[in-house]
Amino acid sequence: MESLNALLQGMGLMHLGAGQAIMLLVSLLLLWLAIAKKFEPLLLLPIGFGGLLSNIPEAGMALTALESLLAHHDAGQLAVIAAKLNCAPDVHAIKEALALALPSVQNQMENLAVDMGYTPGVLALFYKVAIGSGVAPLVIFMGVGAMTDFGPLLANPRTLLLGAAAQFGIFATVLGALTLNYFGLIAFTLPQAAAIGIIGGADGPTAIYLSGKLAPELLGAIAVAAYSYMALVPLIQPPIMRALTTETERKIRMVQLRTVSKREKILFPVVLLLLVALLLPDAAPLLGMFCFGNLMRESGVVERLSDTVQNGLINIVTIFLGLSVGAKLVADKFLQPQTLGILLLGVVAFGIGTAAGVLMAKLLNLCSKNKINPLIGSAGVSAVPMAARVSNKVGLESDAQNFLL
Structure with a gap:
């Protein structure tokens, strides 16, 4: 009987909590949206699968060494950590002290847990390398730059x-x-509010990068909200676009663009980087990688590198980025009142961004002879390429020969 009891206690199912069960269902929902509905499958699929792995009881795949120590509930080990943090030797008090501690102190506690024999889970390692270091979003920006035509x-x-x-x-x-x-x-702090605000830019890598820097505890909810709403652009944007434009405005045909020289395309990323980075050095990492990728594309002398960045490299990094985000979909971090607020604010942000772009186009038309179709204003949000396709589709509904894409 003792052997049978030990076997049962070793089964993850015996330790499955309500929160983990809910998150397993959420992860399955993300997989269904990615596979059946094709909603941002390149990221929602690895995020959803990462969420499944993160919420398997007793597996600890998303736990750091310190989190594994706290989950083990060893009184002696908790006392050692508590003494270092000068707090009560219980898990709740230690977590509160860690939340207020400096990053250097948090790293010391992590190293102490490793010395006690605990190891981080594989997803926690992915997160540390891909997002904690900021590398994955930067590499993706390089790939996006290599795929962008500024003509x-x-x-x-x-x-x-x-x-x-x-x-x-x-x-x-x-x-x-x-x-x-x-x-x-x-309750949202200012750094958390700033991290949530990036959802309004409809740019997944930027949202992940800044969330990892400003509010890593909200990264899972912010990433899921950002990519979910990017996938829902075809549902969110058209009603706003139609409400803010007339039938005549939607039929505006834009004049043929001038030909842009190769020299202009080569100089643009270099000049852009210098101007912006000198004014806003904090933007240099993301913008620098983006401009570097674009320069590889436009220079025409490193086609092999450009092709690698656009395809193989960005695909590999996307896999690890998605799994790393999934590591933050653990129940005790995701199932918070803040998550509901993030989801609500995210859809409002998309709506306001779409409306502002359309209204700006209408404003420009008041002081210009060459009219802009206001529908392209909605493509100002960074949901590439969905927003541009939506603008083109809504335009074709009013004029079947007017290709805005």
């Missing part, structure tokens, strides 16, 4: 304002998060 922007620089206007969603989300905190509805 249309250089031929019609006014459209830059459409992208700028669409970023109003970011500021609206930050203010919304701080408002929820002010009225005591959902």
Whole structure:
């Protein structure tokens, strides 16, 4: 009987909590959306599978060495950690002390747990290397840069304002998060509000990069919200676009763009990097990788490197990035009131960004002879290429010969 009891206690099913069961269902939902509905499958599939692995009881695949120590509940080991943190020797008190501790102290406690014989799970290692270091989003930005053609922007620089206007969603989300905190509805700190605000930019890698820096405890919810809403762009944007434009405006045909020279395309990423990075050094990592990827594409002298970045490299990094995000879908971190607030603020951010882009296009038309179809304003959000396809589709509904893409 003792052997049978030991066998049963060793089964993960015997330790399955309600929170883990819910997160397993959430992870299965993400997999279904990726496979059956093809909603951002390149990231939702590894994120969903990472969520499954993270919530398997007793596996500890998403736990750091220190988290594994705390989950083990060894009184002697807890006392050692508590003495270092100068707090009570119980798990709750230690977690609170760690949340307030400096990163250097947190690293010391992690190393101490390793010395006690605990090891981080494989997903925790993926997270540390891919997101904790910031490497994965940067490499993805390099790949996106290598796939981007700035020709249309250089031929019609006014459209830059459409992208700028669409970023109003970011500021609206930050203010919304701080408002929820002010009225005591959902608690958000300023760094957390800033991390949530990036959802309004509709840019997954940026959201992951900044969340990892500003609010790693919210990274799972922010990443899931960002990529889910990016996939839902065909449902979110069209009603807003139709509400803010007339039938006549949707039929506007834009004039043929001028031809952009190769020299312009080569100089643009270099000049862009120098101008922006010198003014905003904090933007240099993301922008630098983006411009480097674009320069490889436009220079024409490193086609092998450009092809590798656009295909093999970005695909490999996407796998590890998705699994790393899935590591943050553990029940005790994801099932919080903040998650509901993040999901709500995310959809509002997308709506405001779309509306701002369309309204900016209408404003530009008031002071220009060469009219811009306001529908392309919605493509100012960074949900590439879905937003551009939606603009083209809505335009074709009004004029079957008007190809905005």
